[in-house]
Amino acid sequence: MSRLLLTGNGAAAWGARLAEVDYVPAFPITPQTEIIETLSGWYERGEASGRLVTLESEHSMLTAAGAAAATGVRVFTATSSQGLLYAMEMLYAVPGWRAPFVMVNVSRGVASPITLESDHTDILAARDSGFLQIHCATCQEVLDSVLIAYRIAEDARVRLPVIVNQDGFTLSFTREPVENPEIEAVRRFLPVYDPQNMEFRASRPVSQAVAVLGGSQYSYFRYEVHLAALNALGVYEEAAREFAAQFGRNHPAVEAYRCDDAEIVFFMLGAFATKAQDAVDRLRESGLRVGLVRPRLLRPYPEAALRALLLGRRVVVVVDQNLSMGKGGVHYAELASALYGRRGAPLLLSYVGGLGGRDISAEEFFEMAAEAKMAAETGVAPEPRLLYTAGELREMRKLQAIAQAERVELGRKP
C-alpha cells in the first residue's frame, strides 16, 4: 500500500487503473478532464495497459461504453454536468442492455446560466436512468468507490452500470492523502471481468437491445432492471464488508456520524457533508445532541437503513445541493417518501444551498440547527428555503445595477 497526494480526479483515474479497465471512451469537460488526461498519459507511456478513445460527444461516448461492455470488456468513462445531460438518451438506454461498467461524474451545476462550479442537479437528472449511484465525500472514497462499483456492476444479481459521483472543484481539484491499494489485493477483491453471456462472438449469435412490441414485454423488462437495482442493496453491503476486510476502510451504504443519541440530524450527500460533520462537532460542544446522516448509495435508495437511522429522531435537516424547479430539494422529497406514515417519523426541514459552487458556512449550519431546535420544541417545521444571506443579496443587487447601466450605455445612440 502506498500513500499519494491525489485530487479527486487523480483518485478516480487510479481507481480505473487499479480496476485494470480495458477500455475508456472519453470526452473532455471541465472539471472532469484531468481524469481522462491522467489515464491517457499512463496508456501512452505504457505505465498501464488500456485503450482510450476520444469520441466526438458524450452521447457517442456513452454509446461506445455500452457497446464495448456489451461485447465483453471492462469499461470506464467519466463526464460532468452538460456532458451528462448531452448523453442523457444513452444514459437511460444502456442500463436496459444490462451491460455493466463504471462512470465517474464530477458534479457541476447545469445551464442556464452556464457555470463551471459544483452542485448536484446534474447527477440527479440521472436519478431514474437505471444507473446505480454512489456519492463520495473524500478523494479516498472516490478511489475506493470505483473499485466497489465494479464489484456491484458486474455481479450476476445486478448487471447494471454504476455512476460514482464526486463534487467538482471541492473534490476534483483538491489534493488529499489517498491510500493506494496494492494491485494484488485489488485483484483479490475484484476478479477479472466475466462477461457471462454478454458478448459478440462469431460462434454465439445474439441480438442485443432489441425492440419490444407492447407494454406487457416493456413493463417486464423495465421492472427487471428495477429489481436488479434493488438487488444491489445487498450486493453493496457484501462488497463494502469485503472491502473493509481487505483494505481496512469502511464505506457503508449510509454513513452515520455522532448519531447515537442525536435528536437533530443533518442529512446531506457529497463533499459538503464534511462541513456538516465539522458543524456537528462544534454544535456538540455547545451541548446540542446533533448528528449527520450521509447516504453514499443513492440508487438503489437505502430505504431500510435510512428508516433504521432516522425514525425516532425529533428533526432531520435535509440540505439539498440541487433544485427541482417548482418542487424544491430532491432529497427532501425522497426522504419524506421513505419516512412518511412510519411510527416515530421525525419533522423534516428543507434547505436548498450550495448551488453552483456557493459555499455553506459554519454559521449557516448553526442557524439551521437553531431552527431545527425551535421546530423540535414547537412541533412545526418552517417553510423550505434557500441558503442565501442578506449580504449576498446586496451584492447581487449591485451587479444587477451595473448590468442595467451597461445595457443603457450600450443602447445609447452615438
Next chain:
Amino acid sequence: MSEAAIRTIRSIKDLPSAHLLGAGTPMCAGCGSLEAVHEIYDILGRKTVFVNAAGCMTLLSAYPFTPFRGGWLYTSMASASAGAQGVRDALDILREKGRITADEDMTAVVLAGDGSTYGMGMSATSAAIERGLDFLYICYDNEGYGNTGQQYSGATPHGAKTATSARGYSGDKKDLFAIWVAHRPAYAATVIGAEPLDLAKKIERAARMKGPRLITALAPCPTGWDYDPKDTVEIGRLAVTSGVWPLKEYSEGRIVHTRVPHPRVPVEAYLKTQGRFAHLFAPRRNEALLAGIQAKVDAYWAEWG
C-alpha cells in the same frame, strides 16, 4: 471477415442462392431497404455485428425474434457509429489480450436509414471516419423519415411530396457520397438492390478492406413513395437508367462510376412511377420543375459521364 468474402463475384451466377437473413420480418411488402439488406448480408456473412440506428430496420429484431445469424445491437438514432466503435475496440482488445481467437472475431456494420445518416447521425459517423475506425456503414436511403410515415429528411429529393411537404420538398437532396468522400475513407460506394451484381461486387470489395467503408443504398419505398409494391425492382432500375442514382465507388482518391447509363432514360419516366411526384404531372404539368430536375441530372453526367 465473412466466409463469403473468400470467393470472387464476377457474374450473377456467383451470387448466393439462398438468403442468410431470416424470413418473416415486419417490413412492408416491396421494401427496397430490406431488398438491399438481404443482398448485403448474403455477401457479408454471419460474422457480422449490425449496430443499428433508429429507423425502419430497427423492427427487424423485435423480441423474441431476430432474423440475424450473427450479432445485432440497437443503439440510438444519432450514435450507431459510436456503437460500432465500442464493438470494434472491444473485439480488438479481446484479440490483443488473447481472450478470443481470430475465428471468433466479427465485423462491425452500422445499419442506419437516411434520417439518421443525413442528419443527427452525421457527427458520430464523421468522427468514426476521422479516427479511421475499421467498420462498414450501410445507409438504406428511402429519402424520408419512413418509419414515422415519410416526412421529409435531408435525403428527400427536390419536389417530392412527403407528409411534411404537401406541395413538394423545397430543399435539395444532400450529396452524402461527396460528404463521405471528403473524409477520405478507405471506401465509399452507392448501390441499389435492383442491381444485385453491382451491389455484391462493391460489398465484397469493401468486406476485404480495412478502415472506414461506407455504402449507401437507394431504397425504393412503396408506402413512402406511393407506388405498387411489385414495382420496387423496376423503379430501382429506372433510378439508375435515368441517371438519378449514379452507381459509383471511391477508393484511394479516385471516384469511378460503375455504371454509366447510356443513353439515359428521361427522368420523367422515373418520376411518373411514384405518387410522391404526381403533382408534377397533374392537374397540370409543372414544366419548369420537371426541366429543372432533368437539368440537374444532365449537369451531373456532363461532369462525370
